[in-house]
Amino acid sequence: MxxxxxxxxxxxxxxxxxxxxxxxxxxxxxxxxxxxxxxxxxxxxxxxxxxxxxxxxxxxxxxxxxxxxxxxxxxxxxxxxxxxxxxxxxxxxxxxxxxxxxxxVRPAKTIKGIKSVVGEADLVIYRENTEGFYSDRNMHVGTGEWQITPDIVVSTGVFTRKAAERIAHAAFQMAMQRRKKITIVHKANVIKLGMGLFLNVCRQIGEQYPEVQVDDFHIDAMTAHLVRRAHFFDVIVTENMFGDILSDLAGELVxxxxxxxxxxxxxxxxxxxxxxxxxxxxxxxxxxxxxxxxxxxxxxxxxxxxxxxxxxxxxxxxxxxxxxxxxxxxxxxxxxxxxxxxxxxxxxxxxxxxxx
Ligand SMILES: NC(=O)C1=CN([C@@H]2O[C@H](COP(=O)(O)OP(=O)(O)OC[C@H]3O[C@@H](n4cnc5c(N)ncnc54)[C@H](O)[C@@H]3O)[C@@H](O)[C@H]2O)C=CC1
Ligand SMILES: CC(C)CC(=O)C(=O)O
Missing domain, CATH: 3.40.718.10 (Isopropylmalate Dehydrogenase)
Incomplete structure (x- = not known):
């Protein structure tokens, strides 16, 4: 043994x-x-x-x-x-x-005997864990921020193809073992370059998993969708901070x-x-x-x-x-x-x- x-x-x-x-x-x-x-x-x-x-x-x-x-x-x-x-x-x-x-990897699933405020749910969030809005490359190590003056700080998100690819593969592989459905959560309508890269790379990786149905939502709208119809979601893939926030929400909802x-x-x-x-x-x-x-x-x-x-x-x-x-x-x-x-x-x- x-x-x-x-x-x-x-x-x-x-x-x-x-x-x-x-x-x-x-x-x-x-x-x-x-x-x-x-x-x-x-x-x-x-x-x-x-x-x-x-x-x-x-x-x-x-x-x-x-x-x-x-x-x-x-x-x-x-x-x-x-x-x-x-x-x-x-x-x-x-x-x-x-x-x-x-x-x-952060699942949220209803448990018999525990009151879920969203009814039945069985979903799993794949949170990219190394960069995004919790980045620290080339910056103040802990916070990912640049102090420009005592009154000005710049907080930056870092998004790389490599990191998006590997979290997307992990999420699609899990989707193949589950209900074959993936939701990409992003904010590419505002963070056009960084979140745009994340969204596009996830979609490209999705082409290698043609059986998996793919959709996507902006993070703000996603919080409403999650509360209104949690049962709709299977695998969710997203960047670091959004995944952190969404998973606390999902846990509390169930x-x-x-x-x-x-x-x-x-x-x-x-x-x-x-x-x-x-x-x-x-x-x-x-x-x-x-x-x-x-x-x-x-x-x-x-x-x-x-x-x-x-x-x-x-x-x-x-x-x-x-x-x-x-x-x-x-x-x-x-x-x-x-x-x-x-x-x-x-x-x-x-x-x-x-x-x-
Ligand atoms: N992975 C980690 O180690 C994490 C550490 N933190 C740190 O934890 C500290 C407190 O952070 P908060 O923002 O207050 O978030 P928190 O998650 O510690 O607490 C939020 C609320 O949820 C309740 N709660 C959390 N876990 C619970 C449990 N197992 N049973 C019953 N109630 C529970 C708390 O009592 C509190 O009312 C901070 O120093 C923060 O940086 C926060 C998140 C993750
Ligand atoms: C570790 C914490 C300080 C941040 C957080 O909430 C998390 O990454 O889970």
């Missing part, structure tokens, strides 16, 4: 609570199926990195991650870091760049931002990471919803299984899903979903279902 080396980065705010919850459920599923062997490597990130190494994403962490099959990362409260760290990329951005994790999972991938490694942030307003209260983090880990296991041809990992993933969905269907839910379960009570209920 292969041993998979998995990094674990707890992060800030609710990060440690939801990451611990996720590990508890993952370990229960591994024990129940007996089908996988994981070597967990805990690594500093966020405030822990600042306190130990004066760096929210220390070099020791980056070096150790090189030796892993992938990692599970809690959210960071990068907006709260001391000014000296604000000039650098936030930990997610740094890891996405260091490891060239170019595809951020029940809560706390449900929204994601993986960040390249060809060889993946980073599981809930779409939401560190939720400082509820940190330490044992009320955070761990489902987004748990489902990110399910996605990570599926990704690992496909890369290594290891069906045992799929069994673990299905077992985790079974525990989560059965618990929710029985009405055990955290507050953001209208329930009263604490993070630890919800997690214990999921683990108990898995052990049954």
């Amino acid at each position: 292969t041993t998979y080396r998995i990094g674990v980065l707890y992060g800030d705010g609710i990060g440690p609570e939801i990451t611990r919850a996720t590990l508890e459920v993952l370990k229960a599923a591994v024990e129940q199926t007996g089908g996988a062997d994981f070597d967990y490597v805990e690594l500093p990130m966020g405030w822990e990195g600042i306190e130990k190494y004066n760096n929210p994403i220390p070099q020791v962490t980056i070096d150790a991650l090189q030796e892993t099959h992938g990692w599970i990362m809690g959210p960071h409260d990068s907006a709260s870091y001391p000014k000296v760290h604000q000039a650098n990329r936030n930990p997610s951005g740094e890891l996405r760049h260091c490891f060239d994790l170019f595809a951020n 029940g809560s931002l706390g449900l929204a999972p994601s993986i960040n991938t390249n060809e060889n490694q993946a980073m599981a990471q809930a779409a939401h942030g560190s939720a400082p307003d509820i940190a330490g209260k044992n009320i955070a919803n761990p489902i987004g983090m748990m489902l990110s880990t399910v996605m990570f296991l599926e990704w690992l299984a496909s890369r290594h041809g290891d069906g045992n990992l799929i069994q673990v993933a299905r077992m985790m899903e079974h525990g989560i969905f059965t618990t929710v269907a029985e009405g055990v839910k955290t507050r953001d979903l209208g329930g009263s379960a604490s993070t630890t009570a919800f997690t214990a209920a999921v683990a108990a279902h898995i052990a049954r």
